[in-house]
Amino acid sequence: MIIDEAAARLMEAEERKKVIEPLTVTYPGITVDEAYLTQLEIVQRRVAKGAKIVGKKIGATSKAIQNMFGVNQPDYGHLLDDMMFVDGDTISLKQYIQPKVECEIAFILKKDLKGPNITLMDVIEATDYIVPAIEVIDSRILDWKIKFEDTVADNGSSASAIIGGNPTKLNGIDLAHIGMVVYKNGVMIDSAAGAAVLGNPLRAVAWLANSLSKYEVSLKAGEIILSGALTSAVEIEDQDTFTAEFAHIGSVSATFKR
Template structure:
């Protein structure tokens, strides 16, 4: 089996795991040599399968933007995956727990692109010019890999562990914000769970956009006006349970809530 066929076979395994809600062993158990490039090859095949089902991509999520997570997986760079329309919710929605395998919630700053942005060579300053606005967001991360036993290639292949996204209705122009200084408080059923600040994401969430544009640009892909960019968790991911209500309150951006059914 050549590399392309192997990528398709592994993508099909992830596709089936998503459909059946049954996790699979890590690909890196079978082949410890798998790296980031192998993971993206599998991810591309998986996205092709999902788009063939009628889904479409609204933007990108960037993960591993916090130093502790990079150290955990032994990497020095973020990763990315698609934001799928079928997995996008609005403030106050109820998300059914049985849609996922082992979901966790993360609070993030979400940007909306105002113009096309294409790497390489994109600086943080150029990215700032291209971002139109920011929104409060909650990402539900999920792993189709058994017990979250992921290494880098596993999570990259698995859409960077994307589960779902919950977006605030409020949209704030970036010109009114310094994203580094945006504070966040996460509560579950009104009780404090964690706090964070924008600078947790690569030191500046706008730098996440620059990184993404340059990384995509290496493959001839650009960010376009209207694209969403999830800039990475501001705290440690929190497991979700049926009946939970999570609210992330952001300075300047307002709040966003998700209920777990």
């Protein structure tokens, strides 16, 4: 009962662009399992309406993001085809409620990954290439007052992803030490290295594959996997342009307008 009701509330909030009270307030006893099942119910309803699953996102992998939102473990969400953009796109802010940007590395898979027991070597072998990415996170929950179960049910607070256009093979790339600089309207606002993401973004993808196995969900060949933000999320305002520049793998940029 909670799952169907919670899914309906979140979908209505998304459609009306109106926030709701945290699910953890409306349903004080909601469990992590019920939150993930709520997410899956929303995804299934969107797919039934014509959307296509194109990947997954991993959230709350860095201490910066965990501290920002008051959570202490990673989560995940689904990427659908109507959420995707490419480097250089101008994106309407009207589709969001209270959006923020995160910058990360995206993995594009050439083989399925199905846990449990997926290792870092399995991830390397399954990866076709990596690209820079920007994720737009958004919350259907009032003022981002989220607990872990709230963000999980709300598709990991995901809204959109912008994928860079410089495919790079993993050969010779040290993902733990790869550097990233983030610019807002041409001004540097943050920097980090890949190690901010669970010590190595490869570990984040392995964690995802193993965690999804509990729900009989696997990572599929061809899917895009957002491995998690290296730095804190930044609020988006009208006319903002964000650029993330990574050592060795290039950059990705997007502009947001009302």
